Amino acid sequence: MNLARLEKLPDWPARMTADVAAIYMGISKSTFATRFGAIGVKEGANVLWARVQLDGIIAKQFAIPQPASKTGGDTSWDDLR
16 A cells, blocks of 8 residues: 555555555654564564554553453353353
8 A cells, every 4th residue: 555545545544564564653664664564464464463452562661551451351242042
């Protein structure tokens, strides 16, 4: 995805290639690949990173509290099983 196409989007895509993810993180593509290459998910010929995944990395880096995740999950439908 080139920068001109990216600028036309209303928001950052949910899944990003390394070049887009590097721009999102504010670092070079080579630095992004070194730091985060191992956590990308391969899909066909592409390796993708999730925006929510990158947001979590940023939040952790800047010690921004994140909502606690439910460990038990939603059990409200258990009685219908």
